[in-house]
Structure formats: C-alpha cells, structure tokens
Amino acid sequence: MGQKVNPTGFRIGTFLPWKSRWFADNNSFKQFLIEDIRIRKELTKKLKLAGITGVEIERSPKSIVVTITVSRPGVVIGRGGTGIEDVKKYILGIMNDVRKKTVKDLKIDIRINEVKSPELSAYLVAERIVSEMERRIPHRRAVQKAIERVMASGALGIKVVLAGRINGAEISRVEKFHQGSVPSQTLRENIDYAQVPALLKRGYVGVKVWIHKKAEA
Numbered sequence: 001m002g003q004k005v006n007p008t009g010f011r012i013g014t015f016l017p018w019k020s021r022w023f024a025d026n027n028s029f030k031q032f033l034i035e036d037i038r039i040r041k042e043l044t045k046k047l048k049l050a051g052i053t054g055v056e057i058e059r060s061p062k063s064i065v066v067t068i069t070v071s072r073p074g075v076v077i078g079r080g081g082t083g084i085e086d087v088k089k090y091i092l093g094i095m096n097d098v099r100k101k102t103v104k105d106l107k108i109d110i111r112i113n114e115v116k117s118p119e120l121s122a123y124l125v126a127e128r129i130v131s132e133m134e135r136r137i138p139h140r141r142a143v144q145k146a147i148e149r150v151m152a153s154g155a156l157g158i159k160v161v162l163a164g165r166i167n168g169a170e171i172s173r174v175e176k177f178h179q180g181s182v183p184s185q186t187l188r189e190n191i192d193y194a195q196v197p198a199l200l201k202r203g204y205v206g207v208k209v210w211i212h213k214k215a216e217a
Helices: 007-011 026-046 073-077 079-099 122-134 139-152
Strands: 052-060 063-070 107-114 157-164 173-180 190-200 203-213
Touching: 007 190, 026 052, 026 063, 026 079, 052 122, 063 073, 063 079, 073 079, 073 107, 079 107, 122 139, 122 190, 122 203, 139 157, 139 173, 139 203
Parallel strands: 063 107
Antiparallel strands: 052 063, 157 173, 157 203, 190 203
C-alpha cells in the first residue's frame, strides 16, 4: 500500500465491509447511487455537532436501514427519540428530491452506533485539526496537540500530512508529522484514515490523518 492508495478503500471487501449494501437493476442503480451520495453528504452537514464519522446504507425492496456512527449519540436521538424521527423525515425529503416524486410504502430504519474512542477516530481527529486551523491556531501546534491526544488514547502510531498554501505561503508545500508505527505495506494492521479540507484565508489546505490502532479482539 503506497502513499497514493486509500487505506480504507484498499481494505473494503477483504477486511472492511462496504458502506452501501444493496442490489439494483440498470434502471435503479443511478438513482440509488445518487441517493446514497446525497444522504451521506447532507447527514454529515446536519449532524456535525454530534461528531458523525460514517453512514452505512442497506436497502431491501420495501425498506432502507441507515446506520449512523457518531461520538455523541444523545444529540442525534434527542429527547424521547424525537431526533430519530427528524432524521427519518430528512432522509425521506432527500429521496423525494432525487426521485422527483413522493416516496410511498418505504420503511426507514435509523440505527445509531457510538464511537467508543473519539480520539482514535481519524475523521474526528482531522476535523479537530481543521477547526483549529480555521480559527487561526498555528498548524504545528494544532497537529502536535492532536498527536499527543491520539497517542495518549492508546494508538500505536499516527501520521498527519498537510498540503497546500500552509500559513498563506505563495508556493504550496507538503508537511508531514509522524509518531509511532504506521505500517503502509500490510493489510493485516488496523489503519483508520480520513482526509478533510481546511478552508483558510489564502485557500484550501488538505489534512490527511492515518491512525494505527490495536487489533480489535
């Protein structure tokens, strides 16, 4: 696995499950694909405060199961489960918009998974670095704090790569930060990966995070 290979995509189908699980004929495939993309994109925006890290979608002829992984499930569930109903209506609205008609006789089931260790989630770590950079905190300080928190949480290693006009420089560059062991040539290790863009005053800076976690028992 070289630096150009996405560690998550490299493991899907072998060690990791697909994020979308369904079958469709030629007429429905395009519609289902667009719906999945829209659902993930919109839920990521809507549930950002809940610390969303992933959305899995599973379809059957009469139902759709959406599994949302968040670090703060209480924000999504809401008081008395009202938040779940709001999410169902939101997803139904997205599907109605994509299909250009009202979706009927479709059961939507929402399942919430809690992130056990937020500090070991590559996406949440990348989001925190991006948030601090956008608040004009020096990038080295933001990355170093993130690395210290991750290693203190029991990670075996972490690698952070920033690319773009860092600190508003005229010429874009790449800066790499590394601590511990992050093997890139084996599929056996548990590597979590995420990339998030940071919109700064002088343009975008890409943030990539690799976290080497202990193998799950």
